[in-house]
Amino acid sequence: MKVLANDGVSQSGITALEEKGYEVLTTTVAQEQLADFINKNNISVLLVRSATKVRKELIDQCSGLKIIGRGGVGMDNIDVDYARAQGIQVINTPAASSASVAELVFAHLYGGVRFLYDANRNMPLEGDSKFKELKKAYAGGVELKGKTLGILGFGRIGQATAKIALGIGMKVIFYDPYLDSASVAISFFDGQSVSFDLIGVTKEEVLQTADFITVHVPAQKDYVIGAQEFNIMKPGVGIVNAARGGVIDEVALIDALEENKISFAGLDVFESEPKPEIKILMHPKISLTPHIGAATQEAQNRIGEELATQIIAILS
Secondary structure, eight states, X not given: OEEEETTOOOHHHHHHHHTTTXXXXXXXXXXXXXXXXXXXXXXXXXXXXXXXXBOHHHHHHOTTOOEEEESSSOOTTBOHHHHHHTTOEEEEOTTTTHHHHHHHHHHHHHHHHTTHXXXXXXXXXXXXXXXXHHHHHTOOOOOSTTOEEEEEOOSHHHHHHHHHHHHTTOEEEEEOTTOSEEEEEEEOTTSOEEXXXXXXXXXXXXXXXXXXXXXXXXXXXXXXXXXXXXHHSOTTEEEEEOSOTTSBOHHHHHHHHHTTSEEEEEESSOTTTTSOOHHHHHOTTEEEOSSOTTOSHHHHHHHHHHHHHHHHHHHO
């Protein structure tokens, strides 16, 4: 039986599948050629990440597919309900990348409060000629410890982000329409752990009281944060989106940055991905990464192994 990992899969995942007799192909096939490739090569399992789209048209053309797997959490690039209605199993790996995404959120937060996003642009250009001026320009940083982090969406990734925040001494508040409370356990290297019982608040309370806001929700039809939401935030708030492009209104974000309502933004995802708007890419107050939240070696190994385990269990 053949598996096509069109957006790649870790070697540990490949090994686990091959040990059970599956043939794993890692050829990256262009979207318009994908159906033909799947049919000609008798592919039974299609594995994707965020790049490949698995829509109704592709599903209809590939009657031999038994499993569609998404390496990651969100499955907005797959017509999940339609695939399942055709008898195809659809799987994902919701827990595998939580820690990696949470760490990237804090990379953006730490870089934001110390102006690294701007310093790393200007030091190569002017560090030798305007060192004292740059030192003065970036001397007004703040600490995250003691500040309030507001989390919109408190699933696995939101809770993983909360663990880091609590661990460095931040206060955490969260809003999740499906979750009123949560117990968050922080584990340490020596086997000790400590638990925090957190009670959810309203979305408005998060927006009005948080010093920093991070968004962890699936793809939405409407913006989670737009002009109205920016208007009720505290002046100088920092905001991070490592969830999905389109949950933050990027036009309203630019306006809020220009008006100094927002001190900085960290974006790993974009409305017009994979071609982010030039105003976003060039803005001096935005920290940018190219959708790499789950792109750590550890997360990719976990994703590959978890996919392999599910595939073997389904088809055995």
